[in-house]
Amino acid sequence: xxxxxxxxxxxxxxxxxxxxxxxxxxxxxxxxxxxxxxxxxxxxxxxxxxxxxxxxxxxxxxxxxxxxxxxxxxxxxxxxxxxxxxxxxxxxxxxxxxxxxxxxxxxxxxxxxxxxxxxxxxxxxxxxxxxxxxxxxxxxxxxxxxxxxxxxxxxxxxxxxxxxxxxxxxxxxxxxxxxxxxxxxxxxxxxxxxxxxxxxxxxxxxxxxxxxxxxxxxxxxxxxxxxxxxxxxxxxxxxxxxxxxxxxxxxxxxxxxxxxxxxxxxxxxxxxxxxxxxxxxxxxxxxxxxxxxxxxxxxxxxxxxxxxxxxxxxxxxxxxxxxxxxxxxxxxxxxxxxxxxxxxxxxxxxxxxxxxxxxxxxxxxxxxxxxxxxxxxxxxxxxxxxxxxxxxxxxxxxxxxxxxxxxxxxxxxxxxxxxxxxxxxxxxxxxxxxxxxxxxxxxxxxxxxxxxxxxxxxxxxxxxxxxxxxxxxxxxxxxxxx
Amino acid sequence: xxxxxxxxxxxxxxxxxxxxxxxxxxxxxxxxxxxxxxxxxxxxxxxxxxxxxxxxxxxxxxxxxxxxxxxxxxxxxxxxxxxxxxxxxxxxxxxxxxxxxxxxxxxxxxxxxxxxxxxxxxxxxxxxxxxxxxxxxxxxxxxxxxxxxxxxxxxxxxxxxxxxxxxxxxxxxxxxxxxxxxxxxxxxxxxxxxxxxxxxxxxxxxxxxxxxxxxxxxxxxxxxxxxxxxxxxxxxxxxxxxxxxxxxxxxxxxxxxxxxxxxxxxxxxxxxxxxxxxxxxxxxxxxxxxxxxxxxxxxxxxxxxxxxxxxxxxxxxxxxxxxxxxxxxxxxxxxxxxxxxxxxxxxxxxxxxxxxxxxxxxxxxxxxxxxxxxxxxxxxxxxxxxxxxxxxxxxxxxxxxxxxxxxxxxxxxxxxxxxxxxxxxxxxxxxxxxxxxxxxxxxxxxxxxxxxxxxxxxxxxxxxxxxxxxxxxxxxxxxxxx
Numbered sequence: 018x019x020x021x022x023x024x025x026x027x028x029x030x031x032x033x034x035x036x037x038x039x040x041x042x043x044x045x046x047x048x049x050x051x052x053x054x055x056x057x058x059x060x061x062x063x064x065x066x067x068x069x070x071x072x073x074x075x076x077x078x079x080x081x082x083x084x085x086x087x088x089x090x091x092x093x094x095x096x097x098x099x100x101x102x103x104x105x106x107x108x109x110x111x112x113x114x115x116x117x118x119x120x121x122x123x124x125x126x127x128x129x130x131x132x133x134x135x136x137x138x139x140x141x142x143x144x145x146x147x148x149x150x151x152x153x154x155x156x157x158x159x160x161x162x163x164x165x166x167x168x169x170x171x172x173x174x175x176x177x178x179x180x181x182x183x184x185x186x187x188x189x190x191x192x193x194x195x196x197x198x199x200x201x202x203x204x205x206x207x208x209x210x211x212x213x214x215x216x217x218x219x220x221x222x223x224x225x226x227x228x229x230x231x232x233x234x235x236x237x238x239x240x241x242x243x244x245x246x247x248x249x250x251x252x253x254x255x256x257x258x259x260x261x262x263x264x265x266x267x268x269x270x271x272x273x274x275x276x277x278x279x280x281x282x283x284x285x286x287x288x289x290x291x292x293x294x295x296x297x298x299x300x301x302x303x304x305x306x307x308x309x310x311x312x313x314x315x316x317x318x319x320x321x322x323x324x325x326x327x328x329x330x331x332x333x334x335x336x337x338x339x340x341x342x343x344x345x346x347x348x349x350x351x352x353x354x355x356x357x358x359x360x361x362x363x364x365x366x367x368x369x370x371x372x373x374x375x376x377x378x379x380x381x382x383x384x385x386x387x388x389x390x391x392x393x394x395x396x397x398x399x400x401x402x403x404x405x406x407x408x409x410x411x412x413x414x415x416x417x418x419x420x421x422x423x424x425x426x427x428x429x430x431x432x433x434x435x436x437x438x439x440x441x442x443x444x445x446x447x448x449x450x451x452x453x454x455x456x457x458x459x460x461x462x463x464x465x466x467x468x469x470x471x472x473x474x475x476x477x478x479x480x481x482x483x484x485x486x487x488x489x490x491x492x493x494x495x496x497x498x499x
Numbered sequence: 500x501x502x503x504x505x506x507x508x509x510x511x512x513x514x515x516x517x518x519x520x521x522x523x524x525x526x527x528x529x530x531x532x533x534x535x536x537x538x539x540x541x542x543x544x545x546x547x548x549x550x551x552x553x554x555x556x557x558x559x560x561x562x563x564x565x566x567x568x569x570x571x572x573x574x575x576x577x578x579x580x581x582x583x584x585x586x587x588x589x590x591x592x593x594x595x596x597x598x599x600x601x602x603x604x605x606x607x608x609x610x611x612x613x614x615x616x617x618x619x620x621x622x623x624x625x626x627x628x629x630x631x632x633x634x635x636x637x638x639x640x641x642x643x644x645x646x647x648x649x650x651x652x653x654x655x656x657x658x659x660x661x662x663x664x665x666x667x668x669x670x671x672x673x674x675x676x677x678x679x680x681x682x683x684x685x686x687x688x689x690x691x692x693x694x695x696x697x698x699x700x701x702x703x704x705x706x707x708x709x710x711x712x713x714x715x716x717x718x719x720x721x722x723x724x725x726x727x728x729x730x731x732x733x734x735x736x737x738x739x740x741x742x743x744x745x746x747x748x749x750x751x752x753x754x755x756x757x758x759x760x761x762x763x764x765x766x767x768x769x770x771x772x773x774x775x776x777x778x779x780x781x782x783x784x785x786x787x788x789x790x791x792x793x794x795x796x797x798x799x800x801x802x803x804x805x806x807x808x809x810x811x812x813x814x815x816x817x818x819x820x821x822x823x824x825x826x827x828x829x830x831x832x833x834x835x836x837x838x839x840x841x842x843x844x845x846x847x848x849x850x851x852x853x854x855x856x857x858x859x860x861x862x863x864x865x866x867x868x869x870x871x872x873x874x875x876x877x878x879x880x881x882x883x884x885x886x887x888x889x890x891x892x893x894x895x896x897x898x899x900x901x902x903x904x905x906x907x908x909x910x911x912x913x914x915x916x917x918x919x920x921x922x923x924x925x926x927x928x929x930x931x932x933x934x935x936x937x938x939x940x941x942x943x944x945x946x947x948x949x950x951x952x953x954x955x956x957x958x959x960x961x962x963x964x965x966x967x968x969x970x971x972x973x974x975x976x977x978x979x980x981x
Binding site for chain 1: 620621622623624625645666667669673677678680681683694695696697698700701702703704705706707708709710711713714716717718721722734736737753756757760761762763764765766804805806807810813814866867868869870894897898899929930931932933934935936937938942946950951953954957958960961963964976977
């Protein structure tokens with residue numbers, strides 16, 4: 018892990034006052050030990066659970082519980098609901114907003130041991146797996162049968178599938194395979210009363226009830242603990258190709274996106290942007306070279322996933338030639354080997370690492386309508402007037418910008434100004450202040466920005482249905498206390 | 500429309516007793532006339548609204564209201580909630596389970612005039628449109644910009660997009676483009692209190708709240724009136740190709756599906772089955788010829804949607820050759836012209852018409868895990884022992900079987916036996932008794948089959964959040980009265 022000096026921007030810390038929850042007693046611990054086994058009730062050496070992976074967000078907890086099944090999870094939650102014990106649910110602990118980190122002394126329920134069942138139906142491509150399976154491990158198992166997990170993200174080596182659902186994970190292939198809503202067919206969730214809810218099923222079409230399983234996506238543990246997931250998986254592509262383009266204006270980037278949609282059509286899987294400042298930052302902080310001579314204002318990384326390498330190469334080459342011929346791109350290269358492809362992706366995937374090495378860092382994960390996507394970067398630069406450096410990279414195809422600001426040292430004034438500026442700008446331009454990372458504790462104070470009172474009231478009512486005692490993940494995305 | 504002698508299978512008609520709702524008075528009518536205009540409060544000649552399109556399900560109603568906007572819809576529902584007037588919501592009235600048809604004297608709220616706003620963002624492919632737009636009209640408007648509605652179904656010339664969301668429409672291209680969950684980004688819904696809920700938005704990635712918009716899909720008007728929909732649309736394919744295969748066993752059909760997934764990959768858009776009995780029925784009742792000489796046990800209709808005709812043709816030919824070479828298919832033809840392609844689709848799309856001409860008809864819309872898909876047809880044939888004819892056709896790629904049974908005349912005994920047999924068989928084999936048509940009034944008595952008490956309780960609680968007075972679409976999918 019990279020050590021980051023990360024600006025944790027929480028403004029109204031008062032709203033994090035401890036709720037009226039019970040404190041854990043020795044008889045509670047005895048109950049848990051009986052329910053799931055002594056070895057799986059941890060009270061010591063639990064720092065890996067009480068901090069997030071960046072070690073910037075820290076809470077404390079009396080114990081970590083590691084149930085191995087839906088039933089054990091249910092018995093724990095039922096007990097906690099009766100006793101009014103607050104619980105925070107944790108998967109692979111790879112989140113970026115502290116959603117899985119306790120704030121006060123919440124009990125930590127980790128889903129890491131819930132990984133007994135893994136069943137693929139090869140004829141339909143329907144997979145049921147327990148929540149604790151790690152994304153990359155699940156993907157490796159699918160590879161043996163010619164299938165692939167449709168989502169892919171940086172944390173794949175540690176994140177768990179249950180946590181992916183709860184986080185509403187997006188990732189780098191959303192453009193091609195769609196969001197988790199495209200794939201989820203059903204899930205098992207233990208609600209805040211300990212009730213086991215089997216929602217949806219294994220069928221691609223089923224209109225016999227409300228499609229409640231979809232409420233689990235992006236729910237951040239507020240409604241229940243996801244213990245099992247059923248989803249459609251996709252055929253593993255037989256051909257993966259990448260190309261990079263150098264572009265001199267943002268409007269040309271958007272024209273190239275339209276060209277890619279029509280020329281690459283069904284095989285277009287990623288359309289990523291790295292701006293010129295970010296590329297300079299990568300080159301100066303990392304032992305990585307740009308693939309182009311000289312510097313340009315924008316770089317696009319385009320990837321295809323297909324079933325026929327010859328066809329895909331022909332499409333990709335035609336697309337690159339047309340982008341150059343129409344003078345939308347000033348330069349273009351296609352990767353000729355797996356090494357070259359990996360090099361292109363390192364430029365994009367290590368952009369956050371380079372930015373983190375550039376100084377004290379303020380990270381944003383916003384999405385915007387494409388007409389406003391890059392203006393946020395420009396206007397943030399204008400606002401800072403040299404007080405900091407602004408980097409923009411992200412999933413342009415999805416409108417998802419990872420805006421980073423760095424300063425030489427911690428700048429208290431900037432810290433106070435920056436988030437309200439960015440978040441208000443984003444919301445007033447029809448964007449989202451959290452494209453894929455969620456709300457958690459980090460963005461809690463901004464969670465109502467741009468939301469109507471009726472929507473806020475609706476989600477509180479839904480929370481009340483699933484978790485009437487509000488014991489799950491308090492002080493975060495949905496709080497019934499304020 | 501074809502006149503069908505359709506078996507409407509409702510067993511426990513007692514459960515349809517009129518609820519304790521207010522009856523409509525002249526002062527109510529005055530309020531409605533003031534709210535939306537006299538011309539749009541219809542009390543006469545409303546048979547097109549009080550019956551479903553097959554004219555088999557009939558209710559009555561004092562009036563039909565045709566609001567033109569979300570705001571007018573809100574003022575109507577707010578009033579009805581206060582007065583406890585029951586309301587049934589109706590789109591294009593193309594449903595197949597009577598979900599939009601009143602049972603007693605529910606007021607009918609038609610969304611047909613809510614069609615002012617239609618906005619496409621061409622760079623991102625995000626479309627916002629009012630609920631009353633007809634699917635085919637919306638698709639035609641998108642064609643001008645190179646986009647396409649991702650869903651396609653028989654009723655596209657009449658069904659409205661709001662109704663498609665409420666019905667959770669599936670259709671013939673789900674295999675390629677995914678369900679509505681893959682496309683929906685947001686919607687505006689007027690809940691049972693008249694509150695306007697703006698859920699989700701125009702962004703492909705937004706993790707700032709619960710993903711509540713997805714609850715609208717398949718909700719059958721139980722939670723609210725969908726008045727506006729925001730969804731991702733897809734690039735219009737530049738090449739559409741079809742082929743048919745004749746196959747001698749169901750297990751070979753499944754092997755061919757796996758072959759299609761790997762050989763056609765990203766361009767496979769439909770994988771439809773017509774069984775031998777259905778093809779004979781088509782040939783004997785309609786002026787339509789099979790594309791193959793002689794008769795076979797199974798026929799598959801395979802379609803591709805792609806961006807490059809040469810590539811697609813090469814893939815499709817390779818696939819057909821391999822299916823024949825591996826002796827999975829006994830015969831195969833690819834369509835060489837638009838006429839030949841249309842002919843293949845007529846065989847599939849007119850299968851229900853042929854079955855309806857075959858006698859008194861009992862229609863089913865079930866989905867099943869693929870290993871059980873065709874056994875239902877075989878076991879239904881065994882059970883009937885010649886008392887009726889059994890036809891199976893459907894979307895094999897989605898596990899969705901449209902099983903039809905016909906008899907020469909109405910058979911009261913069979914009527915009593917058939918639905919319980921089919922539905923119990925389906926549920927005990929992990930299937931759904933309603934793959935895409937929904938529950939409505941037709942399948943209401945079977946809606947709890949295979950559902951857990953906790954799920955039923957959950958959906959009643961959710962209904963209570965959105966529609967606390969239970970005025971929306973009573974006596975159907977979710978009833979708070981029983």
